[in-house]
Structures are given as structure tokens and as C-alpha cells.
Amino acid sequence: xxxxxxxxxxxxxxxxxxxxxxxxxxxxxxxxxxxxxxxxxxxxxxxxxxxxxxxxxxxxxxxxxxxxxxxxxxxxxxxxxxxxxxxxxxxxxxxxxxxxxxxxxxxxxxxxxxxxxxxxxxxxxxxxxxxxxxxxxxxxxxxxxxxxxxxxxxxxxxxxxxxxxxxxxxxxxxxxxxxxxxxxxxxxxxxxxxxxxxxxxxxxxxxxxxxxxxxxxxxxxxxxxxxxxxxxxxxxxxxxxxxxxxxxxxx
DNA sequence: AACCAGGACGTGA
DNA sequence: TCACGTCATGGT
Numbered sequence: 001x002x003x004x005x006x007x008x009x010x011x012x013x014x015x016x017x018x019x020x021x022x023x024x025x026x027x028x029x030x031x032x033x034x035x036x037x038x039x040x041x042x043x044x045x046x047x048x049x050x051x052x053x054x055x056x057x058x059x060x061x062x063x064x065x066x067x068x069x070x071x072x073x074x075x076x077x078x079x080x081x082x083x084x085x086x087x088x089x090x091x092x093x094x095x096x097x098x099x100x101x102x103x104x105x106x107x108x109x110x111x112x113x114x115x116x117x118x119x120x121x122x123x124x125x126x127x128x129x130x131x132x133x134x135x136x137x138x139x140x141x142x143x144x145x146x147x148x149x150x151x152x153x154x155x156x157x158x159x160x161x162x163x164x165x166x167x168x169x170x171x172x173x174x175x176x177x178x179x180x181x182x183x184x185x186x187x188x189x190x191x192x193x194x195x196x197x198x199x200x201x202x203x204x205x206x207x208x209x210x211x212x213x214x215x216x217x218x219x220x221x222x223x224x225x226x227x228x229x230x231x232x233x234x235x236x237x238x239x240x241x242x243x244x245x246x247x248x249x250x251x
Numbered sequence: 252a253a254c255c256a257g258g259a260c261g262t263g264a
Numbered sequence: 265t266c267a268c269g270t271c272a273t274g275g276t
Contacts, residue, residue, distance in 0.1 A: 020257095061257090068256040071274060106273040110259085142259045162257050207257055216254070216276080 002191040004174065007229055008198065011205040014224070017042040018204035021057045021152040022069065024080060045197050048153060055122065056085050057153040061145050062114050063105040075105035087119050114140025129154045143181040151203070157194040160203040161185045164210035171220060173231040 019042030041047055048054040056076065063072035076085065078101035084090045090098070099112045117139045121130065135146035143161070150156040161184045170177040175184050192198060213223035220226065 064256085065258040066256060066271090067258085067273075068275070071256080074274090104273060106256090107258090107271050108273080110271060114259085140259065144258065148257080160257085164257075203257085210257085 003229055003231075004169075004188060004191045005193075007172075007225060008192065008202050008205070010225070010228075011209055012201060015205055015208045018201060018208060019043065020200055020204040021047070021060065021148075022073070023047060023053055023056060024076070045155075045200065051127070052086060054153045055087060058118060058122065058149050059085060059090075059115055061148040061152070062118060062140065063102065063111060065107070065111070065114075065145060067106050072105045075102045075111075078102070078104070087123050090115065090119050091123075110140065117141075129156065132158070143185075147185075148203075151196065151199055155196045157196040157199050159185050159188040159192065159199050161188070162203070162207070164206050164214065165203075167214065168206060168210060168220075168225070172225060172229055 019040035022040055048057055059079070060072055060076055063075050079085050079090070082089075082093065082097065082101060084093045084098070084101065093101075095112065098115070099108045102108045102111050102115070105111055118141060121134065121138045125134075130149075132146055132150060135141050135149060136143070141149075147158045147160045150158045151160055161181055165188075166175065166177075166179065166184055169175050169184070170179065175187055188202075192202065209223070209225070212218075213225075214220050
């Protein structure tokens with residue numbers, strides 16, 4: 001078994017199933033915080049159960065860009081209160097109201113626009129799943145957001161790479177510190193079975209691990225992964241990058 | 252009171 | 265391609 005898969009199992013054993021993506025818990029028809037009691041759904045991969053939840057995940061993926069989840073969550077709750085977490089109602093929402101609702105997630109000018117841009121794309125899909133290229137063509141949707149949407153909203157086995165993934169696994173010696181998104185993604189794709197459940201858990205587990213060991217004031221060199229699995233990127237092989245450039249990568 | 256959060260885009264070299 | 269700068273609120 002490849003170390004990247006061993007590490008996955010270790011994280012799973014340590015932290016347990018994460019139950020991503022966080023969804024609204026509805027108590028008495030009122031929106032409550034995601035992740036509270038019924039919000040997360042550890043071990044249940046049947047979500048999203050409907051288009052409402054599917055769209056909620058997409059909106060959340062945009063709102064949480066470079067932002068703590070609690071802030072994106074508050075923005076979602078505001079939208080939910082306005083009954084605007086649905087494509088049609090969101091498009092009829094005045095720009096001012098949208099920005100106000102999205103405010104706690106930060107970058108409210110940009111994120112209001114991003115959500116609108118995506119919603120337009122979402123409507124044009126008429127229920128079918130978008131391709132990665134279609135998502136990337138939307139203004140405001142980059143690599144990570146596109147892959148998060150594909151993986152969590154559409155259950156397509158695409159490995160999500162975030163800043164934590166790069167930090168942790170470059171520290172461990174599995175990828176270059178300056179590796180690009182696609183490069184990191186390809187390494188995981190190559191060694192981790194293309195199982196949507198595993199991909200969902202792995203990404204969530206990486207975030208959890210980072211929260212526990214990579215926060216400020218914490219020493220990531222003391223984390224259990226670093227002690228166990230750290231390896232020097234000694235074996236260097238030459239590979240062709242996506243742009244056709246030859247570059248050395250750790251193998 | 253800095254520093255950072257489950258990024259993405261625009262710009263000038 | 266590369267290296268910055270910009271966007272913005274809220275928690276620690």
C-alpha cells in the first residue's frame with residue numbers, strides 16, 4: 001500500500017469520519033448552524049439528497065474561499081433566512097441584499113458576483129453535472145472550488161487540493177513546496193483509489209489535521225505524521241509538467 | 252494587535 | 265510563466 005493511502009487510514013483512525021460537506025440542519029423548519037448535531041453526516045455518503053442541498057454545497061464552496069467556515073456558514077444562514085439558497089430566488093435577489101447577506105464571509109463584493117456567475121452556470125446546466133472545464137470557465141471558480149463542487153455536490157471522484165494539502169505533504173516530502181495544483185492532485189490521484197467516499201474523507205481529514213497541528217502557536221513538526229512518515233525527497237525523477245516543461249519532482 | 256481562514260483574479264514584468 | 269497586489273470579515 002502506498003504511503004499516501006496508509007496516511008489516509010491513519011488520519012481516519014485518529015479523527016474518525018468527518019461527514020463532509022456540512023449542510024444545514026433544519027429544526028422546526030428553521031435553518032440552524034451547519035455541523036450542529038444533524039448538520040454533519042459522518043459515514044453517510046448519500047448527500048446531497050436533493051438539488052437544494054446540491055446548490056447549498058456549491059454556494060458554500062464559493063463562500064468559504066480563503067475564509068473560515070463559521071463565517072461562510074453565517075453568510076449561508078443569512079441567505080437561507082432570505083429563502084435565497086436556490087438558483088431562481090438568488091437571481092431575483094437585489095444586489096444590495098445579496099452583498100449584505102454574504103458580508104460575514106468577507107470579500108462580499110467579489111463573492112456576491114461569484115455566486116451570481118455560478119448560479120447562471122448552474123441554471124444553464126438544467127440538472128446535469130458540470131464538467132471541470134465548465135466550472136473553471138466561471139468567473140470566481142478556480143481549481144479548488146471547482147473540484148470541491150464536483151466531489152461534494154456531484155460525488156465525482158476528483159481529489160481536492162487546498163493550501164493545507166500542499167503544506168502538509170510538502171513538509172512530509174511527497175511533493176515540492178512550490179508544486180502547482182494539478183501536480184499535487186495528480187500524485188494523490190495516482191496513488192489513492194478513485195473512490196468518491198475516500199476522496200471526500202481524505203480532504204476533510206487533511207483540513208482537520210491542519211486545524212490540530214498547523215494552527216498558529218502549534219509546531220507542525222510535532223505532529224504524528226511528521227514523525228512517522230516524513231521522508232526526504234531524495235529520489236528525484238524527471239517528469240513532464242502540464243506545460244510541457246521538464247521538471248524534477250520527488251518520487 | 253497582528254495574523255490567519257477549507258482562494259481567485261488582475262497586473263506588470 | 266512569475267511574483268505580487270487586491271479583495272474583507274471575524275476569530276484568536
